[in-house]
Amino acid sequence: MTSTLAPAIELAGLRKSYGEHVVLDGVDLTVPAGTVFALLGPNGAGKTTTVNILSTLIRADAGEVRVAGHDVVREADAVRGKIGVTGQFSAVDNLMTGEENLHLMARLHHLPKDQAKAKVDDLLERFDLVEAAAKTAATYSGGMRRRLDLAMTLLGTPSLIFLDEPTTGVDPRGRLIIWDIVKGLVADGVSIFLTTQYLEEADKLANRVAVLNGGKIVADGTPNELKRLVPGGAIHLELADVAALEAAAMLFPEGVRGDDDLSLRLPSDGGIVALRRVLDSVEQAGIEATSISVTTPDLDDVFLALTDPSARKEPVR
Amino acid sequence: MSTHVVADSATMFRRNLLHMIRYPAVTIPVVFTPIVLLLLFVYVFGGTLGAGLGAGGGRAEYLAYITPAILLLANTANAQGIAISVATDMTEGIIARFRTMPISRSSVLAGHVFGGLVQSLIAMAASLVVSLLLGFRPQASGAGWIGLLALLVLISFAISWLSVAFGLAARSVESASNLPMLLLLLPVLSSGFVPVDSMPSGLKWFAEYQPFTPIIESIRGLFAGHVETSDLLAALIWIVATAVLGYMWARSLFQRRALR
Numbered sequence: 001m002t003s004t005l006a007p008a009i010e011l012a013g014l015r016k017s018y019g020e021h022v023v024l025d026g027v028d029l030t031v032p033a034g035t036v037f038a039l040l041g042p043n044g045a046g047k048t049t050t051v052n053i054l055s056t057l058i059r060a061d062a063g064e065v066r067v068a069g070h071d072v073v074r075e076a077d078a079v080r081g082k083i084g085v086t087g088q089f090s091a092v093d094n095l096m097t098g099e100e101n102l103h104l105m106a107r108l109h110h111l112p113k114d115q116a117k118a119k120v121d122d123l124l125e126r127f128d129l130v131e132a133a134a135k136t137a138a139t140y141s142g143g144m145r146r147r148l149d150l151a152m153t154l155l156g157t158p159s160l161i162f163l164d165e166p167t168t169g170v171d172p173r174g175r176l177i178i179w180d181i182v183k184g185l186v187a188d189g190v191s192i193f194l195t196t197q198y199l200e201e202a203d204k205l206a207n208r209v210a211v212l213n214g215g216k217i218v219a220d221g222t223p224n225e226l227k228r229l230v231p232g233g234a235i236h237l238e239l240a241d242v243a244a245l246e247a248a249a250m251l252f253p254e255g256v257r258g259d260d261d262l263s264l265r266l267p268s269d270g271g272i273v274a275l276r277r278v279l280d281s282v283e284q285a286g287i288e289a290t291s292i293s294v295t296t297p298d299l300d301d302v303f304l305a306l307t308d309p310s311a312r313k314e315p316v317r
Numbered sequence: 318m319s320t321h322v323v324a325d326s327a328t329m330f331r332r333n334l335l336h337m338i339r340y341p342a343v344t345i346p347v348v349f350t351p352i353v354l355l356l357l358f359v360y361v362f363g364g365t366l367g368a369g370l371g372a373g374g375g376r377a378e379y380l381a382y383i384t385p386a387i388l389l390l391a392n393t394a395n396a397q398g399i400a401i402s403v404a405t406d407m408t409e410g411i412i413a414r415f416r417t418m419p420i421s422r423s424s425v426l427a428g429h430v431f432g433g434l435v436q437s438l439i440a441m442a443a444s445l446v447v448s449l450l451l452g453f454r455p456q457a458s459g460a461g462w463i464g465l466l467a468l469l470v471l472i473s474f475a476i477s478w479l480s481v482a483f484g485l486a487a488r489s490v491e492s493a494s495n496l497p498m499l500l501l502l503l504p505v506l507s508s509g510f511v512p513v514d515s516m517p518s519g520l521k522w523f524a525e526y527q528p529f530t531p532i533i534e535s536i537r538g539l540f541a542g543h544v545e546t547s548d549l550l551a552a553l554i555w556i557v558a559t560a561v562l563g564y565m566w567a568r569s570l571f572q573r574r575a576l577r
Contacts (some may be wrong), residue, residue, distance in 0.1 A: 056417060082417040083417060085417040087410060089413075091410035092411050094409070095335065096335060108328055156418070
């Protein structure tokens with residue numbers, strides 16, 4: 001069934017600027033229906049602007065934008081009928097209780113009363129909000145607000161959900177609840193468009209990941225494909241003192257110094273040969289290392305490699 | 318999906334009523350400001366100003382004279398309350414949520430308008446009750462009272478739309494009460510508190526032609542039991558124009574207003 005559906009998102013040549021400041025400079029993306037797509041990028045890369053355009057909140061300057069098979073400008077209401085948005089800033093009514101907030105959504109989706117009640121009760125249960133249901137949202141903690149926010153988004157049974165940094169400011173338990181819910185939604189065939197700063201989150205949840213930087217997509221693929229983009233992981237050397245760190249840094253000019261913890265991080269594929277070479281060099285030079293560890297590449301490395309301002313060739317605007 | 322515009326507006330109206338109950342800090346001054354002004358004007362200035370109304374004038378006559386203006390003050394005080402509520406609401410994330418849902422765009426605004434209407438009717442009723450307790454004795458017939466109620470509802474409705482637009486036009490919550498402040502002055506610069514004839518010529522010209530004068534004259538006439546058709550007609554034209562302008566302005570501001 002999935003194959004016959006229109007892609008959840010189709011973006012071509014998306015551009016947006018605010019005055020002189022170019023936020024999106026020609027973004028192309030396709031997200032197949034029923035998949036989880038994660039958009040990564042440093043602060044200010046344009047992730048939220050992208051979500052705002054896709055969710056009909058703001059208009060692009062140029063480009064073709066189709067969401068759930070509909071044009072976001074010409075068929076905005078059709079798009080709105082299929083999406084759910086949980087933005088970066090909590091979209092709950094502070095003067096209403098958690099339960100009232102959910103019932104507000106039920107009324108705006110024109111659900112019959114008994115159906116609304118069943119759905120509200122179910123969502124309160126699933127999001128661990130039963131005890132807080134009768135308290136006004138103003139009294140909620142950050143994590144509870146996020147959960148209520150997501151529960152309100154789900155009340156409309158959307159087929160595509162935008163999650164703009166859904167777990168920022170959420171405690172570990174709340175994060176697990178949200179991750180479980182997202183996995184459950186995907187199992188039900190819902191498409192997810194996620195932005196996040198937590199690469200672990202993208203790695204755990206997403207089928208595909210794109211990195212947005214300087215208004216452009218600089219990498220796009222499965223988490224594993226992206227990891228292969230950066231040359232291997234790293235060998236971490238911990239040195240006994242500052243003198244040893246100085247000597248090791250001279251020996252491996254490509255290493256990244258950690259002056260605080262007397263460590264040196266050497267880019268490497270993490271293989272045995274490379275490890276032995278490092279150990280031999282250290283020993284021959286008579287440098288006193290206290291420990292050595294190997295890390296395989298994770299999305300953090302990909303992210304840093306792709307978005308490091310010093311590694312970027314184009315001028316910074 | 319405009320087919321649900323009535324249902325969605327009713328939902329938003331419920332939300333605004335709930336806000337009024339949960340956060341009465343906006344409603345309370347709107348209800349008490351006109352009452353305090355009524356007491357001030359009647360008991361501090363009323364003796365002197367009443368004498369100025371002509372032969373046989375006094376505090377009691379002045380009470381009858383300013384009651385219509387006090388009702389309008391309740392309305393214009395409410396305009397500030399509405400503008401502040403709207404400006405505050407626009408800073409809330411839930412408005413962004415509403416914009417991503419297939420609901421009628423005007424329903425969010427209609428919720429504020431009808432919430433404001435209720436607030437202003439409460440404020441006007443409270444002022445009128447105090448005025449009656451102080452000894453105001455209207456001569457209106459049954460039909461006169463119905464006409465009066467209809468006129469007051471229409472005025473509140475029109476001013477509510479304008480106030481929603483003021484609230485949307487404000488750049489911040491702090492500046493939301495600036496434009497309605499001008500509205501608060503208008504009843505004072507009309508035939509509301511003193512006869513227009515007693516004003517200097519420039520001001521008199523302004524007072525004669527500004528919208529609040531025919532509105533106040535119509536309310537005064539309906540209370541007294543004999544209203545001038547020309548006043549009522551002028552009042553209705555101003556009210557309809559204000560409502561249409563307020564609605565169109567508010568709608569276009571709400572559509573255009575980009576996210577921060």
